[in-house]
Amino acid sequence: MIRFLIPFVAVVLFLLEPEFALFSPISLGDHTLTLVPRFVILYLIFISIYYSKKRACLYGLIFGLLYDVFYIDIIGLYSFLYPLVCFVAGSTVRFIHQHLSVTTILSIVLVALMEVFLYYFFYFIQFTTIPVSDFLSNRLLPTIIANLLFLIMLGWAFKYLINARVLQRAQDNS
Amino acid sequence: MPHFTNKKFILLLVGTIFLVALISFSLRDRQNASVPEQFIKDTVGFAQSIVAKPANYITGIFNDINSLLNTYEENKRLKMRLEDFAVLQAEVNTLQSENKSLKELVDKEDSLKDYDPLKATVIARNPDQWEEKIILNRGSAQGVQLNMAVMTANGLIGKISLVTPFTSEVELLYSNNPNNRVSAIVHGEKSDVFGLVEGYDADRNELILKRIDSSFTVNEGEQVVTSGLGGIYPKGILIGEITEVTTDDYGLTKLAYVKPAANFSMLDDVIIAKRKSVSVDGSDGSSTNADLTNGTKNKTTDTTEGEE
Numbered sequence: 001m002i003r004f005l006i007p008f009v010a011v012v013l014f015l016l017e018p019e020f021a022l023f024s025p026i027s028l029g030d031h032t033l034t035l036v037p038r039f040v041i042l043y044l045i046f047i048s049i050y051y052s053k054k055r056a057c058l059y060g061l062i063f064g065l066l067y068d069v070f071y072i073d074i075i076g077l078y079s080f081l082y083p084l085v086c087f088v089a090g091s092t093v094r095f096i097h098q099h100l101s102v103t104t105i106l107s108i109v110l111v112a113l114m115e116v117f118l119y120y121f122f123y124f125i126q127f128t129t130i131p132v133s134d135f136l137s138n139r140l141l142p143t144i145i146a147n148l149l150f151l152i153m154l155g156w157a158f159k160y161l162i163n164a165r166v167l168q169r170a171q172d173n174s
Numbered sequence: 175m176p177h178f179t180n181k182k183f184i185l186l187l188v189g190t191i192f193l194v195a196l197i198s199f200s201l202r203d204r205q206n207a208s209v210p211e212q213f214i215k216d217t218v219g220f221a222q223s224i225v226a227k228p229a230n231y232i233t234g235i236f237n238d239i240n241s242l243l244n245t246y247e248e249n250k251r252l253k254m255r256l257e258d259f260a261v262l263q264a265e266v267n268t269l270q271s272e273n274k275s276l277k278e279l280v281d282k283e284d285s286l287k288d289y290d291p292l293k294a295t296v297i298a299r300n301p302d303q304w305e306e307k308i309i310l311n312r313g314s315a316q317g318v319q320l321n322m323a324v325m326t327a328n329g330l331i332g333k334i335s336l337v338t339p340f341t342s343e344v345e346l347l348y349s350n351n352p353n354n355r356v357s358a359i360v361h362g363e364k365s366d367v368f369g370l371v372e373g374y375d376a377d378r379n380e381l382i383l384k385r386i387d388s389s390f391t392v393n394e395g396e397q398v399v400t401s402g403l404g405g406i407y408p409k410g411i412l413i414g415e416i417t418e419v420t421t422d423d424y425g426l427t428k429l430a431y432v433k434p435a436a437n438f439s440m441l442d443d444v445i446i447a448k449r450k451s452v453s454v455d456g457s458d459g460s461s462t463n464a465d466l467t468n469g470t471k472n473k474t475t476d477t478t479e480g481e482e
Contacts, residue, residue: 015222018298018309019229025303025439032379036302069214070222070309071300073204073336073343076196122304125201127350130376 002165006047007059009161013039014063018071026142033142038111040067041082042151045089045107046158049098051166053090060086077121085110100159104151112144205320205336212338216313219297219341223311226297230442237440286402286409288450292317294324296441297341306346307332308441313340321406323447329412329435330356330400331444342446347381347413348374348438357404358383358413360392360430367392368401371413371432378431380417386428392419398432408449 020037027033040063048056060082067078089110096102119135122128130138207215241248294310312318314337322334324344333354335345345354356371360383369386386392396416402409414432422429 011221015225016229017301018222019225021299021301021303022229022233022296022440022442024299027379027439032376034303066214066218068200069211070218071298071302071307072305073200073207074197075200076193080193118302118304127304129350134376 002168005161006165010040010043010059010063013043031138034139035146036143038147039150041085041111042107042147043158044082044086045110046103047162048086048090049093049103050159050162053087056086056090057083081114085114100155104155107151108144108148111147112140115140115143207336207338215338216340219309223297230295233440233442289408289447290450292446292448294444294446296444306348307335308344310342310344310444312446313338313342315339318342318446323407323411324444325411325447326436326441326444328437329414331436331438333406346438347434356407357401358398359401360396360398362392362396375431381414381432381434383430383432384422386430388428392416392428392430394418408447
């Protein structure tokens with residue numbers, strides 16, 4: 001049961017992302033803040049850290065490809081970035097304490113780095129022309145705050161779910 | 175760090191080349207979706223439309239609450255307008271009948287204004303909002319075609335940029351594509367002034383109306399509507415209201431900032447407008463020199479260069 005719950009949650013998060021994106025952009029005074037929901041990759045980072053790096057990279061590839069085809073129409077962008085981020089997250093396990101707060105901060109940092117990379121990519125292919133300062137204040141910061149809120153609310157649930165799966169697998173093996 | 179052997183290094187190299195090739199390949203032709211792409215889009219689109227129903231319901235509640243909060247002020251404003259409205263209605267009726275009889279008189283049937291509306295629901299918005307686009311639950315099976323105009327009850331929001339059998343993508347007016355232009359008219363006090371809505375100002379969050387002849391005067395608060403001359407959009411769809419008029423970079427023509435009439439952040443139900451009169455596929459953006467005239471070459475001569 002839990003075995004299928006893990007990919008199922010990923011699918012639900014994937015489908016929820018664009019619905020939350022409908023609320024964006026938010027006008028706050030003079031500024032227009034863009035919030036980018038990054039639920040799937042946050043969840044995959046958690047899987048990568050608490051469960052299995054390999055599995056996370058595989059999910060990353062699949063969801064990245066879906067993301068590319070359905071939303072972006074540039075195949076190879078997210079299907080490269082998602083597994084990469086999962087790989088990096090999984091590689092840090094040996095060096096970093098696996099407390100929930102540490103994982104949360106690490107996930108947010110990785111997502112922020114990914115966002116910066118994406119900005120430069122889209123800037124390079126001229127899909128966007130906003131200057132770096134605008135990107136930082138109107139996009140990156142709100143995105144980080146929104147995703148941090150999301151993780152603070154649901155991070156423990158991810159950890160709980162993944163731990164249950166790890167426990168189950170250990171029982172199956174013994 | 176893992177130690178790189180020769181084999182791994184070659185694999186990495188080949189992978190990078192493959193990736194770059196894939197990205198550049200898919201960047202080149204973004205107006206058409208290949209068969210596997212269409213399949214994925216339709217499948218995800220189907221799942222998405224199931225999720226979108228409760229989500230739209232919830233956004234609906236938010237909108238309702240929002241409008242409830244403004245009820246008092248709105249009511250006051252509406253009451254003031256109501257008196258004008260009755261007069262206006264009578265005037266419209268007479269004008270309409272007059273227009274009809276005049277049309278009969280000159281034997282003119284199709285107007286640029288006419289379009290077939292097709293209702294659609296927004297099932298998703300591109301979550302990484304680098305490109306402003308939304309995805310609708312209607313596709314070529316329901317008669318949606320590339321480059322049709324998309325609007326809400328309030329005004330124009332964009333045009334169809336990609337169609338699969340059961341979904342379609344809308345490029346919003348806010349997008350950064352410099353070739354995404356809308357031929358527009360400003361209804362001025364004395365005469366109508368033509369211009370092109372071209373790009374938007376990210377700081378002000380407003381559209382830019384360019385190439386207004388400097389001998390005409392446009393004022394703040396005047397309404398901008400589509401002219402229908404670009405070949406795609408029907409005539410007379412509201413785009414927005416002018417907020418500021420300046421001259422452009424070279425000082426040759428005027429430039430105006432336009433605040434869009436439609437609200438772009440909480441979109442749920444939209445209307446796809448199919449023009450009744452001959453529409454010209456402005457193959458904007460990709461600058462292909464293909465035949466854009468839908469087989470009506472004789473009627474339209476120089477549309478390849480025309481705006482869209």
